Amino acid sequence: EVVMTQSPATLSVSPGERATLSCRASQSLSSNLAWYQHKPGQAPRLLIYSAATRATGVPDRFGGSGSGTEFTLTISSLQSEDFAVYYCQQYNNWPRTFGQGTKVEI
Amino acid sequence: QVQLVESGGGVVQPGASLRLSCKASGFTFRSYGMHWVRQAPGKGLEWVAVIWYDGSNKYYGDSVKGRFTISRDNFKDMLYLQMNSLRAEDTSVYYCARDATRGLGMDVWGQGTTVTVSS
Numbered sequence A: 001e002v003v004m005t006q007s008p009a010t011l012s013v014s015p016g017e018r019a020t021l022s023c024r025a026s027q028s029l030s031s032n033l034a035w036y037q038h039k040p041g042q043a044p045r046l047l048i049y050s051a052a053t054r055a056t057g058v059p060d061r062f063g064g065s066g067s068g069t070e071f072t073l074t075i076s077s078l079q080s081e082d083f084a085v086y087y088c089q090q091y092n093n094w095p096r097t098f099g100q101g102t103k104v105e106i
Numbered sequence B: 001q002v003q004l005v006e007s008g009g010g011v012v013q014p015g016a017s018l019r020l021s022c023k024a025s026g027f028t029f030r031s032y033g034m035h036w037v038r039q040a041p042g043k044g045l046e047w048v049a050v051i052w053y054d055g056s057n058k059y060y061g062d063s064v065k066g067r068f069t070i071s072r073d074n075f076k077d078m079l080y081l082q083m084n085s086l087r088a089e090d091t092s093v094y095y096c097a098r099d100a101t102r103g104l105g106m107d108v109w110g111q112g113t114t115v116t117v118s119s
Helices: none
Strands: A004-007 A010-012 A019-025 A033-038 A045-049 A062-067 A070-075 A085-090 A102-105 B003-007 B010-012 B018-025 B034-039 B045-051 B058-060 B068-073 B078-083 B092-099 B106-109 B113-117
Touching (some): A004 A085, A019 A085, A085 B045, B003 B106, B018 B092, B034 B078, B034 B106, B045 B092, B078 B092
Antiparallel strands (some): B045 B058, B092 B106
């Protein structure tokens, strides 16, 4: 299976600052990668698909980049509602696999 | 509005069976593939299974293969997960999720139902 590795595990950021989250795949995914935001007690939310395309309703402060095995999620100016856990997920191969998550905390 | 609502979770003993359900509304259910994803306490998201829009194909994660079965009823707009031979490590919140158009991620998620496997 494709192993997804996210870094860092925890990112401490102040509101208004920029956050950069990384995701590495054990084999090439082309651009078949999604990012999700997950808050405690809530349903996960699709943020980015095709590595760089924002899902409907996602603010433009969220940006995705990368292809192949290296991907990045950037939050340009963190708002209070952005503190959450973020997961990357590949949909290039079966089984689908998620990274272990990056917690973005204040 | 587009919505997925899971049900059927509970507390069961190791070796028992349980069937989860997911009711879809607000969209044409029969046109979409559907997933189950779980999250164990203190852990990340783990993909469990997928079923094609018409039920013609199914895939499973290695940890549940041979024990879990995904199915759907397109007349009732329902998705199911039959879980047999449950283990303590199956304890999780189970989410159903809609496969996005052209398979580009999972774009609609339910709130989850909790399964606890404990003696």
